[in-house]
Amino acid sequence: MAVRLEGIHFLVTYRCTYACDHCFVWGSPDAEETMTLAQLTNVIDQAKECGVTDVYFEGGEPTLAYPVVLAAAKHARERGLGFGVVSNCFWATSPEDARLWLEPFVELGIADLSLSSYAYFVEDADEEHLRNAVQTATELGLPMAVLEVGAPACLDIPGACSGDVGEVMYKGRAAVALAPGRATRPPDTLVTCPYEDFTDPGRAHVGPDGELQICQGISAGNVFAGGLAAVLDGYDPHARPVIREIVAGGPWALAQAFGHTPRRDLYADECHLCYEVRSALRERFPDVLAPAQCYGLTAEQAASAVSSDNVNAVASSTVRIAPFTRADFPRLLAWAISPEFLMQWAGPMFKWPLDEAQLEAYLAPTRLDPPPRVIWRAEDLSGVPVGHLELNIIDRGHRSAVLARVLVEPAQRGQGLGRAMIAQALDVAFGDLGLHRVELRVFDFNVSALRCYDSLGFVREGVWRDASRVGDTYWSVICCSLLEDEWRQRQTIEEGT
Secondary structure, eight states: OOOOEEEEEEEEESBOSOOOTTOTTOOBTTOOOBOOHHHHHHHHHHHHHTTOOEEEEEESOGGGGHHHHHHHHHHHHHTTOEEEEEEOOTTOSSHHHHHHHHHHHHHHTOSEEEEEEOTTTOTTOOHHHHHHHHHHHHHHTOOEEEEEBSSOOOOOOTTSOOOOOBOOOOOTHHHHHTGGGGOOBOGGGOOSOSSOOSSSOEEEEEOTTOEEEEETTEEEEEHHHHOHHHHHHHOOTTTSTTHHHHHHHHHHHHHHHTTOOOSOSOBSSHHHHHHHHHHHHTTTOTTTSOOGGGGTOOHHHHHSOOOTTTTTSSOGGGEEEEEOOGGGHHHHHHHOOSHHHHHHHHGGGSOSSOOHHHHHHHHGGGGSSSOSOEEEEEEETTSOEEEEEEEEEEETTTTEEEEEEEEEOGGGTTSSHHHHHHHHHHHIIIIISOOSEEEEEEETTOHHHHHHHHHTTOEEEEEEEEEEEETTEEEEEEEEEEEHHHHHHHHHHHHHO
16 A cells, blocks of 8 residues: 555535634535535445544534434444544533533544634634533543634633644635735745645545545545545555645645746745645646635536526626736736637737737737727735736727637636626726727637626627638637627616616
């Protein structure tokens, strides 16, 4: 066996009573995936055969599946494995209730009960629940510890807290919600992974998706598909993409190996840059950079582009558009990965390979007065760029323009961001610029883009057959347009619903 594990940590469910800013796996009350008892016992049996000695039940909040956790813990004990539980104590509404929830763990011989303090991250976190749980666990003689991250818990129970406050790691939701305000380190200094040992991990996580995660969002393989022993036998940290680069030189080496230009000058820690690079590489390495949940995506969002059912999922208020500048050149160059991609995105505007000289010529018309072209980058509310678009051939006499070169960062697709940033561009077109007509052209095979434009009210006017030659084939173009009255009417309807 290539690598041996001592522990398996089950992400029993991604659902949680909180949506904490520091959560690695984007747990929330809206998350749905939960492991079944059959899945848990099957992996426990495999873990025993592979020499694992302990299992943990985590989440999300694992006790949201309380009966399943109890049954799985009983099975683990029958197989000779120790077990632990990590919980946020939402159930400890009183000492009596806490005792009701904890006594079964006494009977099962739990080895470790870890109780989380979220006071630093959640404004309405009820530390009284934690106090009830700690007091009751102490009375029952349970092996218990309070998990303190970011700040010490204040329970006024002697000996309950160790004072060993853990530091925040900026991956998962923390990379988006917390890291930007705490960034102090240049990316080229982030040359190790100080938190995970990919060559001898000791423990790994398994969730409802079956991915054996050496680090949250980095999979060694899927145990539901091939079995735990096969995954461990086939795991080579020096050969598996993404992992080998991190082992060789941390997140900076990962960025360099795959041509990723860091989006920021400073990062909060190694996890911050690593998460950014991994998010950008998800479509390239979907089997390694899994599960989708660890990147804030549902499995459906990761597997498909925007559909007619979810195209309205992201409101325009979740992104903003800002002027495209020279500082955005490296990012756009990194997104242009092939001649075919360049043609699909930009048409004949650019020639492969895209370079800064072409982008400089592209940007030049925006400096005219008035400009015939307006170019934007789209960014999320934390300032991280997520896309690109423009209004071109702005004709103020005929009050018309062409919406063109719409691009969503590959790792962010399938979440409705394209629709959100186009909606903001249309507000500018029909508002600030006073246009009457906005048109666009899209290749007929780009189904997800067509669905997005349909959802915004664009009308398909016709087809330019075999309009562009790409290699030995020809691509046809669908022409669409939207008029100011149609846009205003649609906005009125959406605001009223």
